[in-house]
Amino acid sequence: MLRIGICDDECYARDALRLELEKLLEETEEIVYEFSGGETAVSWLKKHPGEIDLLFLDVEMKGVNGIRTAEQIREFDTRIQIVFVTGFRDFVFEGYRVQAVDYLVKPVDADRLSSVLSRVRRQLEQVRQKQFVFQNGDGVYRLYQDEIQYFYSEKRKVVAVTREKELSFYAKLDEVEARVGKTFVRIHQRYLVNADAVSYIGASSVRIGSEELPISRALKQDAVAALAKAMIGGDLS
Known part of the structure; x- marks a missing residue:
């Protein structure tokens, strides 16, 4: 079971990513929550540890951007899988500092998204053997x-x-x-x-x-x- 969150301050971008994800998700997988900003995501994740396995996180958000949001999340959660979504490739290397799984460039390519999901599933399967x-x-x-x-x-x-x-x-x-x-x-x-x-x-x-x-x-x-x-x-x- 893969539980997913989407964080983007633009509604149409969240909708677009959700529609692509829904085409690729397996029966036991679901999009649990959508966040309209980094502050909201950090606050919710602190109160709901372990409820999301994978977070798609927009880099160029108003207020707290995606990189800073990921840094704050890593202060209390080192396990959640983070995939950055960005309109610019320049931010890619910043992701290594917060142990991001990968990045996607907008508009998100379906084949690339499918590849990222497959990799996350494999990683989580290994992790779940160590969960109770x-x-x-x-x-x-x-x-x-x-x-x-x-x-x-x-x-x-x-x-x-x-x-x-x-x-x-x-x-x-x-x-x-x-x-x-x-x-x-x-x-x-x-x-x-x-x-x-x-x-x-x-x-x-x-x-x-x-x-x-x-x-x-x-x-x-x-x-x-x-x-x-x-x-x-x-x-x-």
Whole structure:
């Protein structure tokens, strides 16, 4: 599933790009949001992390231009794919500073647009193998597994803990463990930890950030061995 945003301060330019995209999008892909300026795009993306995979960003916008908009987005989101749309080739090299995927020159050529979409799809397919997707009452979330420090169970819910937030969803911890793979280690009936996030292994607990999480007796031997291997650079797989 490819979720797309378009940012251009000219309505006719947004319409033209949307029409070309709609001819090329696959069944599960959609244009999620259209922005009329860089300030609006930055504000929305901050409040909706991970909801857009690909942003088509006009360079020559009034107010905050596309290059500056991309710089501001990169301050809080290094994952979103950005493709610049421009009427002038002179801006092309500026895109490398903000890790742009590519650029399109107006009017957008259909074959070139198709090529860019294919490349983004391939890149995102590789990335999604490292994502954890879940749904709760607020919507659908996609977290990169390396951002998740640990999961814990709470009654009928599981809580995903990152450095910035905690997000809960209905599931069993056993189900989560099966999905995330061996990078995560079960240390307790209620705790599943990211081995890369563990900074210290004690006799009966592990430390992640400033938190101490308990290791159960039943799981101690296997958990400590797996975590110690990860901490010294071993391969958990």
